[in-house]
Amino acid sequence: DTAVSQTPKYLVTQMGNDKSIKCEQNLGHDTMYWYKQDSKKFLKIMFSYNNKELIINETVPNRFSPKSPDKAHLNLHINSLELGDSAVYFCASSQAGGYQETQYFGPGTRLLVL
Amino acid sequence: GNSVTQMEGPVTLSEEAFLTINCTYTATGYPSLFWYVQYPGEGLQLLLKATKADDKGSNKGFEATYRKETTSFHLEKGSVQVSDSAVYFCALSDQGSNYKLTFGKGTLLTVNP
Numbered sequence: 001d002t003a004v005s006q007t008p009k010y011l012v013t014q015m016g017n018d019k020s021i022k023c024e025q026n027l028g029h030d031t032m033y034w035y036k037q038d039s040k041k042f043l044k045i046m047f048s049y050n051n052k053e054l055i056i057n058e059t060v061p062n063r064f065s066p067k068s069p070d071k072a073h074l075n076l077h078i079n080s081l082e083l084g085d086s087a088v089y090f091c092a093s094s095q096a097g098g099y100q101e102t103q104y105f106g107p108g109t110r111l112l113v114l
Numbered sequence: 115g116n117s118v119t120q121m122e123g124p125v126t127l128s129e130e131a132f133l134t135i136n137c138t139y140t141a142t143g144y145p146s147l148f149w150y151v152q153y154p155g156e157g158l159q160l161l162l163k164a165t166k167a168d169d170k171g172s173n174k175g176f177e178a179t180y181r182k183e184t185t186s187f188h189l190e191k192g193s194v195q196v197s198d199s200a201v202y203f204c205a206l207s208d209q210g211s212n213y214k215l216t217f218g219k220g221t222l223l224t225v226n227p
Contacts, residue, residue: 004157031213041201041220043158048213055213090157099207100146100165103215105157 003027004106006091012112013081021076021109023091029104031055031097032074034066037088037108046089049074050097081113116141120204120218127194127225135189135221137178137204145208147171147180147187148215152201161189161202194225 004025013019025032034046048056052068063079074091091106121136139145146165150158162171167182176191187204204218 033214041152041222043203043215043217043220045214045216050213058214092158097213099209102148102160102163105150105159107157 004091004093004104006089006106006109008109009107010110010112012114014114015081015083017081018077018079019081019111020078021089021091021111023074023076023106025072025091025093025104025106027093027104029093029095030071031094032068032071033092033094033103034074034076035090035092035105037090039087043090047074047076048097055097078111083113086111086113116145116206116208116216118204118206118216118218120202120221123220124222124224127223129196129225129227130193131225133189133191133194133198133223135202135204135223137187137189137218139185139187139204139206141185141206141208143208143210145206147178148205148207149176149178149187149189150203150205150217152203152220154200158203194223196225196227199223199225 031050037043047066049068065077068074088108092103094101094103117140148163149161151161162173164171164180170179178189201220203220205215
């Protein structure tokens with residue numbers, strides 16, 4: 001009965017490869033997010049989508065391309081992986097994106113680029 | 115722009131000790147304030163929130179009061195347990211920044227038996 005799920009949980013890959021992370025929410029929310037957590041635990045927004053439309057792209061390199069096939073899914077594709085992309089990536093969702101709303105987070109995808 | 119400053123960790127306490135984790139913020143509007151908790155190996159979950167000045171958020175024995183005059187939202191708990199060991203994040207969102215949370219750097223709390 002997971003509210004926000006991500007796959008895979010762990011991802012180990014070589015520099016230069018292309019990889020995707022998938023996210024699904026079953027909460028009926030309209031808004032979904034990708035956050036990056038670095039090795040010091042600092043969390044930063046990457047993208048926000050509302051009703052499948054991109055709302056926020058927070059100066060993320062264009063090697064990162066989010067795709068939202070429907071309101072319940074937000075996938076993250078990363079091209080030409082670099083060492084600095086190693087991090088934990090969290091998907092989240094909220095009802096409508098309003099500033100008073102709670103965001104619900106997935107368990108995270110731990111990406112290690114070798 | 116918006117920013118959140120949390121006290122540096124790590125914080126190590128004995129069971130039943132009193133906990134305070136300081137959080138101050140800078141925001142252009144009238145923000146909503148949140149505390150999220152991340153248990154080891156897990157994602158973040160909301161601990162409590164307050165959406166206007168003088169509101170007190172509370173959950174699981176934790177409390178925080180939204181103080182506009184001091185731009186603060188300090189987290190407190192009267193008696194911590196080993197199970198409270200986690201990373202705690204203060205965060206904000208305001209009307210000028212819908213669709214995203216701005217987080218502090220997180221504070222690692224370890225509670226020893």
